[in-house]
Amino acid sequence: xxxxxxxxxxxxxxxxxxxxxxxxxxxxxxxxxxxxxxxxxxxxxxxxxxxxxxxxxxxxxxxxxxxxxxxxxxxxxxxxxxxxxxxxxxxxxxxxxxxxxxxxxxxxxxxxxxxxxxxxxxxxxxxxxxxxxxxxxxxxxxxxxxxxxxxxxxxxxxxxxxxxxxxxxxxxxxxxxxxxxxxxxxxxxxxxxxxxxxxxxxxxxxxxxxxxxxxxxxxxxxxxxxxxxxxxxxxxxxxxxxxxxxxxxxxxxxxxxxxxxxxxxxxxxxxxxxxxxxxxxxxxxxxxxxxxxxxxxxxxxxxxxxxxxxxxxxxxxxxxxxxxxxxxxxxxxxxxxxxxxxxxxxxxxxxxxxxxxxxxxxxxxxxxxxxxxxxxxx
Numbered sequence: 001x002x003x004x005x006x007x008x009x010x011x012x013x014x015x016x017x018x019x020x021x022x023x024x025x026x027x028x029x030x031x032x033x034x035x036x037x038x039x040x041x042x043x044x045x046x047x048x049x050x051x052x053x054x055x056x057x058x059x060x061x062x063x064x065x066x067x068x069x070x071x072x073x074x075x076x077x078x079x080x081x082x083x084x085x086x087x088x089x090x091x092x093x094x095x096x097x098x099x100x101x102x103x104x105x106x107x108x109x110x111x112x113x114x115x116x117x118x119x120x121x122x123x124x125x126x127x128x129x130x131x132x133x134x135x136x137x138x139x140x141x142x143x144x145x146x147x148x149x150x151x152x153x154x155x156x157x158x159x160x161x162x163x164x165x166x167x168x169x170x171x172x173x174x175x176x177x178x179x180x181x182x183x184x185x186x187x188x189x190x191x192x193x194x195x196x197x198x199x200x201x202x203x204x205x206x207x208x209x210x211x212x213x214x215x216x217x218x219x220x221x222x223x224x225x226x227x228x229x230x231x232x233x234x235x236x237x238x239x240x241x242x243x244x245x246x247x248x249x250x251x252x253x254x255x256x257x258x259x260x261x262x263x264x265x266x267x268x269x270x271x272x273x274x275x276x277x278x279x280x281x282x283x284x285x286x287x288x289x290x291x292x293x294x295x296x297x298x299x300x301x302x303x304x305x306x307x308x309x310x311x312x313x314x315x316x317x318x319x320x321x322x323x324x325x326x327x328x329x330x331x332x333x334x335x336x337x338x339x340x341x342x343x344x345x346x347x348x349x350x351x352x353x354x355x356x357x358x359x360x361x362x363x364x365x366x367x368x369x370x371x372x373x374x375x376x377x378x
């Protein structure tokens with residue numbers, strides 16, 4: 001039944017490290033990574049278990065605060081603290097992508113901690129130096145980094161990664177992306193039949209459990225889609241800083257809206273594009289992560305704005321909520337231009353700026369969101 005399929009995926013989203021920890025306990029190799037910009041296809045091809053790691057807004061960061069300045073993004077501070085406490089010591093390698101300045105600085109901080117404070121033990125680090133300027137030379141550089149990452153995984157696993165294994169892994173992940181796109185279509189319906197918070201849980205779960213298991217649960221959900229109930233309320237989109245939990249979505253939906261689209265690091269953008277299967281496998285992965293893996297450092301900006309507005313149109317969005325983390329130094333610069341584009345289409349927007357990751361002002365958020373939704377209904 002659909003309810004059980006969604007419930008299973010929700011449970012995987014909530015207990016996001018459970019399967020990885022169990023595999024580690026059995027002696028299997030586990031590769032942890034941050035963000036959706038790390039080629040999990042290569043980890044799968046190496047015969048190891050990939051798991052996306054994240055922070056937690058419910059945990060304090062006293063240990064990390066001793067070393068890291070106040071102006072770091074809340075989720076980066078939380079990740080840093082978890083690293084120092086050994087929370088992620090169930091993985092054999094941690095891959096950090098260079099897709100935001102915050103992640104790059106996190107890598108440098110952790111390297112310095114390794115040198116100065118060896119008592120803070122955490123897994124070996126690897127920087128996946130992904131650059132995303134849209135030109136041929138950058139693409140060649142990314143191909144070199146892709147080959148280097150493959151060699152690193154071979155070193156960790158102790159065996160060579162065969163071309164056929166990479167091809168099969170690409171097909172496995174592509175199938176999962178295709179199924180996620182089909183599930184996301186329920187949000188696009190009029191009226192929508194899937195909430196934004198449920199879609200975020202369903203999507204996030206794909207990086208916490210075995211890929212084939214996740215795909216099977218998505219197929220189960222699709223097979224019983226007739227049981228999904230229509231939802232009511234203004235059709236909203238959420239855009240901005242990374243959201244590795246559903247708290248904001250739940251608040252918005254509790255105020256009477258339906259989130260039918262989103263554009264941030266844990267959103268539908270992560271499955272919008274598939275890796276080419278009619279091409280050399282390593283070149284196909286290079287092209288995908290160089291040009292199509294969404295991140296704040298993806299250029300040119302005009303192309304990213306075009307994708308944003310296309311989502312607004314396709315989802316028939318009635319209003320957009322911009323969510324910007326309190327120490328963001330990138331996405332806030334894009335807001336004025338994006339607001340102008342929405343204004344030109346007659347689409348209202350709400351700007352939630354300087355939002356705390358660990359201690360959000362939910363009362364103020366609720367007041368602003370409620371007023372925004374009321375204005376849309378009027």
